[in-house]
Amino acid sequence: MISIPVALGARSYDVLIEDGALDSAADHLDPWLHGPAVVVTDEHVAARQLPRLAASLDIRPVILPAGEGTKSWSGLENLLDQLLTLGLERGDHVIALGGGVIGDLVGFAASILKRGCNFIQIPTSLLAQVDSSVGGKTAINTVAGKNLVGSFHQPSFVLIDPTVLDTLPPRELRAGYAEVVKYGLIDDFAFFEWCEANAAALLAGDSAARAEAIGRSIAAKAAIVAADERETLDRRALLNLGHTFGHALEAETGFSDRLLHGEAVAAGIALAFAFSAERGLCAGQEATRVAAHLAAAGLPTTLAAAGVSASGAALVAHMAHDKKMSGGRLPFLLARGIGRTYVDKTVDLADVAAFLDRAV
Structure with a gap:
């Protein structure tokens, strides 16, 4: 197990790296969860990793289409509508289970939902594990270019399980x-x-x-x-x-x-x-x-x-x-x-x- 702090004063958080962490997620996420956890993921990750998380956590999944096209105005609107339907409150934590697209989209949605709620990153791609899950940059793409609409919104916690890379294409x-x-x-x-x-x-x-x-x-x-x-x-x-x-x-x-x-x-x-x-x-x-x-x-x-x-x-x-x-x-x-x-x-x-x- 490796724990790395991201020192940002009141917005500080830890990044925990551990083989098999997805299977014991409840132990790691307990401080932030109260009741069933809203987990946003995509179709590909849902098939490969969601069962592992569900075996440890009581979850309410939101499954989105896979691919960069989801990181868009329409994708953001769809996600926000689903989170509101689930009754997500400002003090709740939504979990982003996926690669950079899911992490960026969920982070941005969390930053504006009810003027800001909390989120946790569980990155499942190497790119997200080494880069996009940490630092609080969230965004969607537009016709004009990549990541042009977004916000800085730090996660409360980042949980990295390198074993999920075994199923990555x-x-x-x-x-x-x-x-x-x-x-x-x-x-x-x-x-x-x-x-x-x-x-x-x-x-x-x-x-x-x-x-x-x-x-x-x-x-x-x-x-x-x-x-x-x-x-x-x-x-x-x-x-x-x-x-x-x-x-x-x-x-x-x-x-x-x-x-x-x-x-x-x-x-x-x-x-x-x-x-x-x-x-x-x-x-x-x-x-x-x-x-x-x-x-x-x-x-x-x-x-x-x-x-x-x-x-x-x-x-x-x-x-x-x-x-x-x-x-x-x-x-x-x-x-x-x-x-x-x-x-x-x-x-x-x-x-x-x-x-x-x-x-x-």
């Missing part, structure tokens, strides 16, 4: 790995080296490697969130490595299963390092090393591999809707080397468009 597991290696690339070269040595074992199901990756990723994110909860400083922005490019790729592919979020982030990371190398910020060998590692993990590292053939201008047009845009400038996460990521607010989008045209 290999493609989703690989996609989640992009968010693991990200932490090494931001500011922890030693962790990137660990990833190079252990990625194959992690993806093959090695429980020790998974526990190590999840624990180190959560500890890194908890420290960043504690220092910059609402991204008012540049510190939390570092967690967006690969996301500016990646979100544009997701928008171009319609936020669909054509390109999973983690796959888009992987391609975005490779593009960010290639762009950094082209600008003379880091050595070309380092950009090549990063791309080679991501490719070895089965992740896309080019526009073509991501299934994107759009022009640089079209991709930059998606970036123009980014919520971080300020004064006509978009901050980019670039790198001076592996483990040396920084925020650059001087990038001209015309230069990015030209780079993307060359990168095709």
Whole structure:
């Protein structure tokens, strides 16, 4: 068992990581539950994991369609109507059992239901376990772009059971790995080296490697969130490595299963390092090393591999809707080397468009 605190004063909470935690959920969640627990999940997770949770907890399930399309205005309205029908009160806790889509949607619904109620995260994908379940960012997607409507709303508790990854489709597991290696690339070269040595074992199901990756990723994110909860400083922005490019790729592919979020982030990371190398910020060998590692993990590292053939201008047009845009400038996460990521607010989008045209 590993317990990692997210220190946010009155909004502090713990992240508990334990094999088999889903089967003993009642013991872990007792402080927050009073009566049957409202559990929101999707059709895929319901089939694989809901019976395990139901064997431990008295639950009232809300089962939503699987996929990024659920994280939408209509999906939010549907969820809110169901929660209100169930009589959820402001002091109750709704449980998000699922990956990043369910966690983001449930967190946002909880933040606005009756002007704010509580929620608990039980992430079931690697991506959610190492990243999206912690930090309080909640949102839905809109026609204009990804995560443009949302709120900061911290969970009361995060319960992580690595054994649920045993039933995760290999493609989703690989996609989640992009968010693991990200932490090494931001500011922890030693962790990137660990990833190079252990990625194959992690993806093959090695429980020790998974526990190590999840624990180190959560500890890194908890420290960043504690220092910059609402991204008012540049510190939390570092967690967006690969996301500016990646979100544009997701928008171009319609936020669909054509390109999973983690796959888009992987391609975005490779593009960010290639762009950094082209600008003379880091050595070309380092950009090549990063791309080679991501490719070895089965992740896309080019526009073509991501299934994107759009022009640089079209991709930059998606970036123009980014919520971080300020004064006509978009901050980019670039790198001076592996483990040396920084925020650059001087990038001209015309230069990015030209780079993307060359990168095709």
